[in-house]
Amino acid sequence: MNSESSTPASIVIATRESQLALWQAEHVQAILRGRGHSVELLGMTTKGDQILDRALSKVGGKGLFVKELEVALEEGRADMAVHSLKDVPMELPKGFVLACVMTREDPRDAFVSNKYASLDELPQGAVVGTSSLRRQALLQALRPDLKIEALRGNVNTRLRKLDEGLYDAIVLAAAGLMRLGLSDRIRTKFDPAQMLPAAGQGALGIEVRADRQDIIDALAPLADQSTWLTVTAERAVSRCMGGSCSMPLAAFGRFEGDTLHMDAAWGDMEGSQAMVRVQASAVVKDFAAANALGESLAAKLQAAGAVPASTKPD
Numbered sequence: 001m002n003s004e005s006s007t008p009a010s011i012v013i014a015t016r017e018s019q020l021a022l023w024q025a026e027h028v029q030a031i032l033r034g035r036g037h038s039v040e041l042l043g044m045t046t047k048g049d050q051i052l053d054r055a056l057s058k059v060g061g062k063g064l065f066v067k068e069l070e071v072a073l074e075e076g077r078a079d080m081a082v083h084s085l086k087d088v089p090m091e092l093p094k095g096f097v098l099a100c101v102m103t104r105e106d107p108r109d110a111f112v113s114n115k116y117a118s119l120d121e122l123p124q125g126a127v128v129g130t131s132s133l134r135r136q137a138l139l140q141a142l143r144p145d146l147k148i149e150a151l152r153g154n155v156n157t158r159l160r161k162l163d164e165g166l167y168d169a170i171v172l173a174a175a176g177l178m179r180l181g182l183s184d185r186i187r188t189k190f191d192p193a194q195m196l197p198a199a200g201q202g203a204l205g206i207e208v209r210a211d212r213q214d215i216i217d218a219l220a221p222l223a224d225q226s227t228w229l230t231v232t233a234e235r236a237v238s239r240c241m242g243g244s245c246s247m248p249l250a251a252f253g254r255f256e257g258d259t260l261h262m263d264a265a266w267g268d269m270e271g272s273q274a275m276v277r278v279q280a281s282a283v284v285k286d287f288a289a290a291n292a293l294g295e296s297l298a299a300k301l302q303a304a305g306a307v308p309a310s311t312k313p314d
């Protein structure tokens with residue numbers, strides 16, 4: 001160990017204050033404490049938490065949940081930020097890196113309803129709540145008759161709106177429900193072949209300043225290499241498509257031995273056409289191979305008619 005990477009005396013984790021974000025930060029806190037570190041949390045409210053009346057795709061997307069946390073890292077008020085990887089923009093701002101990707105929770109989407117056990121049981125024209133363009137496009141492909149209505153807010157808010165009777169069913173990430181101890185709300189987990197998950201869904205990523213070698217070293221033991229390779233390939237698809245949450249895009253990988261099998265799907269912004277779907281597999285043992293596989297999937301999507309968005313820096 002060199003002089004620049006001494007063990008940090010005390011670590012501060014910047015976190016949003018939603019129950020899910022706090023659970024995730026406390027999870028990392030507990031692991032680091034178990035490894036002998038002293039760790040505190042710094043709770044923060046982000047723009048994305050404040051703007052609840054409009055679809056995220058209309059107000060600037062994923063970056064809204066991470067920027068305030070990055071400012072805290074920049075100013076040295078915190079040492080790391082724990083994120084649902086799904087919410088992390090494909091390109092981090094200069095000076096920041098993902099220090100670690102941890103073991104993935106269940107990556108599937110969950111069907112949640114107080115009246116119906118599965119999508120198949122929903123009557124004609126039933127109302128399903130989701131503001132995710134990906135979920136909307138995939139649901140409409142399975143059931144063109146369904147009425148999809150906007151549903152925003154954190155996991156508990158979405159469940160409350162379901163319980164108030166505003167929807168016949170809602171679709172949420174299984175991972176969020178499981179982390180919050182709400183698995184009993186899940187009526188069915190979707191087959192990923194039908195409801196292809198978002199890039200990174202269910203995985204936690206830890207962001208740090210690139211110059212904090214001490215923190216990067218402290219986090220190295222928390223990494224899950226096979227999850228990290230998988231989500232690297234998924235995020236490469238999204239990056240090549242200029243992906244943000246304003247595009248219906250799904251990318252999902254799973255390892256079988258050393259072979260990473262990938263599926264991706266793309267729909268246009270208006271959801272006016274069926275999604276374009278592609279698959280590819282390759283032996284993946286390092287980040288270069290993971291990125292190459294993701295890039296080849298994006299190329300396949302484009303060859304099949306998908307149109308990349310120009311990435312707007314925020």
Ligand SMILES: NCc1[nH]cc(CCC(=O)O)c1CC(=O)O
Nearest residue numbers: 084086172173175176201202203
């Ligand atoms: N966009 C919000 C968000 N970000 C991460 C999760 C769930 C946990 C995860 O995917 O890791 C959720 C809620 C949801 O999609 O239902």
